[in-house]
Amino acid sequence: xxxxxxxxxTARAMLTPARLAADAARHSLANPGNPFAYGPYARSAAAALxxxxxxxxxxxxxxxxxxxxxxxxxxxxxxxxxxxERPFGRVIAFDRALPAGHSEPxxxxxxVAPMSGHYATLLRGTVEAMLPNHRVFIxxxxxxxMVPLLDGRFDLGTYIDYLQAxxxxxxxxLHVMAVCQPxxxxxxxxxxxxxxDSAHVPVSMTLMGGPIDTRRSPTAVNCLAxxxxxxxxxxxxxxxxxxxxxxxxxxxxxxxxxxxxxxxMNLDRHVTAHTDMFHHLVTGDGDSAEKHRDFYDEYLAVMxxxxxxxxxxxxxxxxxxxxxxxxxxxxxxxxxxSAIRRCAIxxxxxxxxxxxxxxxxxxxxxxxxxxxxxxxxxHMQEKVGHYGVFNGxxxxxxxxxxxxxxxxxxxxxx
Numbered sequence: 001x002x003x004x005x006x007x008x009x010t011a012r013a014m015l016t017p018a019r020l021a022a023d024a025a026r027h028s029l030a031n032p033g034n035p036f037a038y039g040p041y042a043r044s045a046a047a048a049l050x051x052x053x054x055x056x057x058x059x060x061x062x063x064x065x066x067x068x069x070x071x072x073x074x075x076x077x078x079x080x081x082x083x084x085e086r087p088f089g090r091v092i093a094f095d096r097a098l099p100a101g102h103s104e105p106x107x108x109x110x111x112v113a114p115m116s117g118h119y120a121t122l123l124r125g126t127v128e129a130m131l132p133n134h135r136v137f138i139x140x141x142x143x144x145x146m147v148p149l150l151d152g153r154f155d156l157g158t159y160i161d162y163l164q165a166x167x168x169x170x171x172x173x174l175h176v177m178a179v180c181q182p183x184x185x186x187x188x189x190x191x192x193x194x195x196x197d198s199a200h201v202p203v204s205m206t207l208m209g210g211p212i213d214t215r216r217s218p219t220a221v222n223c224l225a226x227x228x229x230x231x232x233x234x235x236x237x238x239x240x241x242x243x244x245x246x247x248x249x250x251x252x253x254x255x256x257x258x259x260x261x262x263x264x265m266n267l268d269r270h271v272t273a274h275t276d277m278f279h280h281l282v283t284g285d286g287d288s289a290e291k292h293r294d295f296y297d298e299y300l301a302v303m304x305x306x307x308x309x310x311x312x313x314x315x316x317x318x319x320x321x322x323x324x325x326x327x328x329x330x331x332x333x334x335x336x337x338s339a340i341r342r343c344a345i346x347x348x349x350x351x352x353x354x355x356x357x358x359x360x361x362x363x364x365x366x367x368x369x370x371x372x373x374x375x376x377x378x379h380m381q382e383k384v385g386h387y388g389v390f391n392g393x394x395x396x397x398x399x400x401x402x403x404x405x406x407x408x409x410x411x412x413x414x
Contacts, residue, residue, distance in 0.1 A: 004239040008256055012058065019056045022049040040282070047281035051274065054293075059301040061143070062121040066094065069131040074099045078131065084169050087151035088158070088306075089141045091166055092120075094131060107411045108174050109134040110166065110202075114181035115141045115159070115309065117258035117302050123179060124298075125391040129400040130177075134407070137170060139182075143303035145247040145254075155308040156185060156316060160330055163189040171200035175407050179390045180356065183210020184317050187364060188328060188335045195339035204344035204375075204410040206403050209356045209389040211317055212364045213324035217357025221265075225318035233314055238307045253310040255302030262299075265354075324363055337367045344375035344410040348399060350384040375413075377406055 026049035028034060029042045036042050068075050076097045084091035091110070098106075109130055113120035120140045130136050144154070163185055167174060178186035186205055193201045214222040225233075239254055241247045263270050273292060280289040322328035328335040345368065347361045358380065365376045379402050384394050 002240050004257070005252075005254055006242045008254070009242050009244070012056070015056045019053050023053045026050050026053065043282050043284070047278050050281060051278055054296070055274075057300075059297060061119050061303075062124075062298055062301055064092075064094075064121055064124055064127065066124065066128055066131070069096055069128070071096065071132050072099050072102055083137065084166055086162060086165075087142065087147050088144075088154040089139055089162055091137050091170070092140050094127065094136045094138075096131065096135075104133075105408075105411065106133065106135050107203075107407050108170060109136050109407065110170055110174055110176050111136065111138040112163065112176060112178045112182040112186055113139050113141065114179055115305060116181045117255060117262065117305070118299075119301055119303060121301075122298060123390060125395070126177075126179065126400075129396050130404070133404050134175075139166070141303070143255075144250060144252045144306045145241045145245045145304040147247045147250070149247065149250055153308055154306045156312040157330055159185045159309065160189045160192070164193060167193065167202055168198075168200040171202070173411070174200075174202045175204045175206070175410070176202045177206040177403065178208065178210055180209050180386070181211070181313070183207040183212055183361060183364075184313075184323055187212060187337070188323060188330060190343050191335050191337050191339050192330060192333065194341060194343065195333075195336055201343050204346065204407060206346040206348060206406065207361050207364055208348040209350060209353055209386055210361045210364075211356050212361055212367070213321060214318055214356075214360055215321055215324070216359035216363055219354055219357045221355050222318055222357070225314050230311065230315055230319065233311060237310070241304065247304075251307035252304040253307060254304050258305075259300065259302045324367055338370050340368045341370050342375075343371075344377075344406075344413075345371065346377045346379065346403065346406045348389060348403070349378075349380045350386060350389040351380060351382045352385045353389065355386040375410065 026046050029037055029046040029049070031037055064080065066078050069078050076099060079095045081093045081095055082090050083093045111123060111126060111130070113123050120138055123138065127136055127138060167176070167189065176186055187207065190202060190205055211222070237253050237257060238251055241250045241252055277289060277292040280292065316322045316328060320327065323335060326337070345364055347364050349356070349358050349361050351358065362378055365378060368376070379399065381389065381394055381399055384392065388394055389399065
């Protein structure tokens with residue numbers, strides 16, 4: 001696989017002239033001043049050219065694009081500010097101009113975005129839903145191909161170190177929300193800080209659709225790691241960043257391979273979506289076409305992961321089940337979940353989650369015997385899949401208010 005990245009970049013470069021030509025031709029055919037633009041053949045050709053341009057494009061990192069929120073019925077401006085930064089990640093704060101006279105407490109909430117291929121902007125809807133009632137921060141992980149080798153390695157242990165540093169710098173009185181993949185390192189980081197009797201242990205952690213114990217209700221994604229074995233992942237998923245990037249020669253699990261895996265899981269759905277997009281363009285259904293663009297501009301924007309982080313995560317979480325079996329170690333220390341006595345836990349799951357099965361996140365409640373029951377909570381959302389746990393209408397109307405209520409309750413009891 002060492003040459004896979006080079007071949008991919010070569011193919012992309014070879015297609016660039018065709019992509020640019022297609023884009024220029026599309027704009028010409030769609031130009032209102034072109035008398036041929038209004039016929040069915042021109043619309044079909046323009047639609048086909050746009051589809052070609054989109055499937056051959058590399059999608060850059062999207063913006064959060066959250067300029068305002070609503071507090072006490074008033075629209076207030078929101079600005080982004082970096083408050084913590086290291087080579088492989090940073091923390092962005094969303095600063096809001098609170099209305100005059102606003103006195104309701106605003107808990108600090110750190111949303112830990114997954115380091116699993118997509119950018120943190122995939123959680124745009126999550127941030128938007130929490131902004132009215134919280135001082136929101138979010139982790140913004142770096143694309144590994146953009147991090148020079150001189151900045152060192154980044155593995156699961158480094159991830160946990162980063163989290164502990166964030167908790168210390170943003171604390172005290174911090175609440176943490178881990179979305180999917182980071183549930184395990186967040187859980188481990190809190191346990192380590194509890195064992196050290198740290199004054200900066202978060203008040204609460206909300207674990208959402210996370211693979212705490214993948215032996216429960218194993219999904220196809222979980223079983224793949226067991227069936228393939230680590231040698232297969234090393235051989236088929238890891239390659240080297242080519243020379244044209246700052247992270248040249250870094251071993252990574254590249255974004256383009258991750259994206260192919262994401263799409264293969266629901267290939268029929270993606271084919272149908274693109275077919276529908278073509279018909280929307282031909283028939284002039286601009287609103288539907290724009291929704292497609294918005295979704296896939298985000299979905300197709302992917303980042304590379306360091307090989308050591310990816311392989312260690314697969315081994316620790318999906319093969320060894322080290323955390324729930326009490327065998328996970330960090331810097332030589334055992335991660336003792338029984339040390340958790342203060343940090344409250346809310347486990348959130350989706351009934352139809354095909355990535356983290358029902359019960360996998362709830363396991364966190366069973367693995368913390370010394371945490372009082374009053375500081376444990378569980379919510380299983382009916383009729384939602386994995387992405388519905390942290391985005392969409394049911395997240396906004398049911399899950400987000402449940403999290404906000406839990407945070408307020410724990411804030412008052414801390």
